[in-house]
Amino acid sequence: MFPSFWIFLSLLCLQLSSAVRQSLPSGSSLSVEKPSDVLVSPEGAFFAGFFRVGNNAYSFAIWHDNPICRAESCFPVWMANRNVPVNGKGSRLSLFESGSLVLTDAGDSILWSTVIVGSRATKLQLNDTGNLIVVGEKGDILWQSFDYPTDTLLPKQPMKRDTVLISSRSRANYSAGFYRLYFSDDNVLHLIFDGPTFSSTYWPVPWSRPSDQGRFIYNTTRSAFLDPLGHFLSSDNYTFFSSDYGAILPRRLAVDPDGNLRLYSLNNVTRKWSVTWEAMPSTSCLVHGVCGNNSLCSYDRLLGRTCSCIPGYFMVDQNDWSFGCKPSFQLSDGCSSDVGFVMLRDVDFYGYDYNQTSNTTLSNCRSMCASLCSCRGFQYTMSYTKRTYVCFLKNELVNGQNLPNFEGQFYLKVNKSMRFTREELEKRKQYNCTSRPMETLRRRYRQKGNSGVFNFMLWFAVAVGGIEILLVFVVWVFFYRDEQDTKEGYHNYLLAATGFQRFTYDELKKATKNFSKEIGRGSGGIVYRGILSDNRVAAVKLLNDATTGEADFLAEVSTIGKLNHMNLIEMWGYCAEGKYRLLVYEYMEHGSLAENLSSTELDWSKRFNIAVGTAKGLAYLHEECLEWVLHCDVKPQNILLDSEYQPKVADLGLSKLMDRGNGVNSEFSRIRGTRGYMAPEWVSNLPITSKVDVYSYGIVMLELATGMSPTGGVHSLGSGGDVKNIRLVPWVRQKMQESASNPTRVDEMVDPSLVGNYDKKKMETLIQVALQCVAEEREARPSMGQVLEILLQHENTE
Ligand SMILES: *[C@@H]1O[C@H](CO)[C@@H](O)[C@H](O)[C@H]1NC(C)=O
Ligand SMILES: *[C@@H]1O[C@H](CO)[C@@H](O)[C@H](O)[C@H]1NC(C)=O
Ligand SMILES: *[C@@H]1O[C@H](CO)[C@@H](O)[C@H](O)[C@H]1NC(C)=O
């Protein structure tokens, strides 16, 4: 009994001491399952621990400033296993006495390790520079993360001859991507796109020599260094100062997934990262490779950088532009007589010229390309230096850009039988995201064999178990206070470091005056008004169905917490205690849209503004490529209005992360949503996509315009008493059709509480978009991004 008692006790102590700590002694490990198993640097500048990179997928990472890393405010600066995430169960990082640091997955397979020969380690510690160090017996460094950077260089972290920073694949996929910062053979620091089908350097710009751009090519040291004040100096004489040079702030220099190199600093008041220097303007298509080959990159004020395939080509991988586009037509050898050319305006492809010929005619250029089998097209451009037209024959179509005001045309070689519409030739954007979120990691757990040893252990455990149950009680009484203390410490860390908080049940009970002021009943719970200890007014939602375990709840909460948009309600924190699960949100002065629909306060400009804002919020959920999130319960009750009647979409509780891979989620077996707002797919057996939200949005917009509820009845007490129980959608559609011949039809259906005060053009646009949104066929509905674009075209026209 005694040995087992001591083993038990020491296990218990290990558990209790596992809250945030400064070092990991050799022979012990950090577990993925304990959120508190995090290393902190002495002054709390950095944390290291398991970071969630997908559903049930974790990487061991280092990040700044905050014990819990949430994607929107926190960026891992280093990752041990970026390409091979571990499972959310049973995985651990262990420091062996032999000096190796080993990351094992459930089932004990080793996914990542350091190799150290013949030295004994004493501990693993995190330095305040963000360096994770395996310390040897003599206090020497056996291994340090600074020698193996991922995509980030920290101040004081030297960039050496062979250091390569490699971007992540995307904002949501932390695996190694295609952009690299490195010293190339010419001793110059370069950015290169090294993609699946081609590679191309783009910084310093490739059309003039590095030495002409101030780079010194004869210093073979090949080193660079960023100092804490924000000055960067490289041995090729490249140097820059951050825009906030001189302040000692947390900084990081990262090769971002979009291929740009940026220096960020963390604002010590807002706790947000801001860009204080970047290698090239973010708005440009100068970064090569973004769209893969056979494609065009364009910059759009609204959508940012977008990609499109050139006419006659289609995307190789629907979810990933890096693989570019391939032709949908046949061109047997590319040089027979029946090849044709189509002209693309404002288009330039950089590089991969077969040759160039100056002072030649267009027809000459054309016949050269036609007879050259490998020629894929040609560029016919006025050269100002040569004062004549130059013909470039292209072997590959890479680094394609849409350059408005570009002097010259591109002629694409196609099969002569191809016909293109004008629209196809001028199309310059495609609503496709470059990434999908990590899939759930499905690694099999190793079945424990029924070996003799195992059986013995089992029986032994059963035998001593009975006695231990008695002891547990005694020990629990002894240690209970201790555990409370460590929890308290962890809790305080959270409070200090993030806006996002964990609240205790008592705090929230006090804030809401014992849940006395009910302000709403949403799906899944009742919402109360509360005043937090720092005097912020909050909406506190007490969830009814609190059956989810704390870990699942936390995972869900962190997903919602990641979303950050001015038209989405902000979550300030949560409470998970015993059987209670609560969410704390910002309080919205004017309540929900549902409560306001009949109010005269809601004039036309506020209504249109609500339409645009709601579309922005939903478009962010659907299209920002961060994560594929559906709302699934868009209705006036879930659109809240702040003191200025700005809408914020609330109650993302029903949303589920979607696998962007097929845009279809088989997990949606239960019907979600609210009668009247639900798309037909919910009742037929069709897959559920973002178009269900588009449908609900359309219904809400019809309601906003007409003042009629889709479930029957009118909101306003105006003259419309006789239209009760009309079916909203067919009614509006019919009026709209009739309005072509009789314009007063529009006035007839508009909400009487507007008493005729509205912009007719905008009203028609809104109703027309709403009708497209409620199309029975989900393919016929626009995406939220398209809805937004249509509405914004009218936003500023008066
Ligand atoms: C760790 O940090 C201390 C103080 O910040 C510094 O003196 C020391 O050089 C650092 N060690 C390493 C290996 O970065
Ligand atoms: C361009 O893409 C096609 C289709 O994916 C591929 O076969 C070809 O090798 C690519 N070209 C280059 C230069 O990578
Ligand atoms: C090369 O670069 C290193 C590091 O910046 C510097 O110390 C050294 O003086 C340079 N050498 C020459 C010849 O410029």
Ligand SMILES: *[C@@H]1O[C@H](CO)[C@@H](O)[C@H](O)[C@H]1NC(C)=O
């Ligand atoms: C490096 O840059 C400095 C400042 O611009 C200049 O004075 C110096 O001559 C340069 N060194 C080399 C080797 O080009």
Ligand SMILES: *[C@@H]1O[C@H](CO)[C@@H](O)[C@H](O)[C@H]1NC(C)=O
């Ligand atoms: C924030 O940084 C500035 C500049 O370094 C400093 O002057 C200020 O005291 C800092 N504020 C806090 C709250 O740390």
Ligand SMILES: *[C@@H]1O[C@H](CO)[C@@H](O)[C@H](O)[C@H]1NC(C)=O
């Ligand atoms: C053009 O396409 C047709 C049908 O797809 C094919 O028969 C013909 O060979 C193609 N022409 C060339 C030049 O490849």
Ligand SMILES: *[C@@H]1O[C@H](CO)[C@@H](O)[C@H](O)[C@H]1NC(C)=O
């Ligand atoms: C470029 O290649 C074409 C096709 O092979 C050839 O006709 C032309 O003379 C070449 N131009 C130059 C400048 O070499």
Ligand SMILES: *[C@@H]1O[C@H](CO)[C@@H](O)[C@H](O)[C@H]1NC(C)=O
């Ligand atoms: C271009 O070619 C034409 C005719 O071959 C010749 O007269 C003219 O001088 C050339 N121009 C230049 C700039 O070479």
Ligand SMILES: *[C@@H]1O[C@H](CO)[C@@H](O)[C@H](O)[C@H]1NC(C)=O
């Ligand atoms: C990507 O764009 C293509 C062409 O516009 C379209 O057919 C496809 O459905 C889009 N894929 C997604 C996931 O939106």
Ligand SMILES: *[C@@H]1O[C@H](CO)[C@@H](O)[C@H](O)[C@H]1NC(C)=O
């Ligand atoms: C993330 O990127 C890696 C490497 O390109 C790829 O293998 C993996 O499938 C990606 N994950 C997802 C969920 O797309």
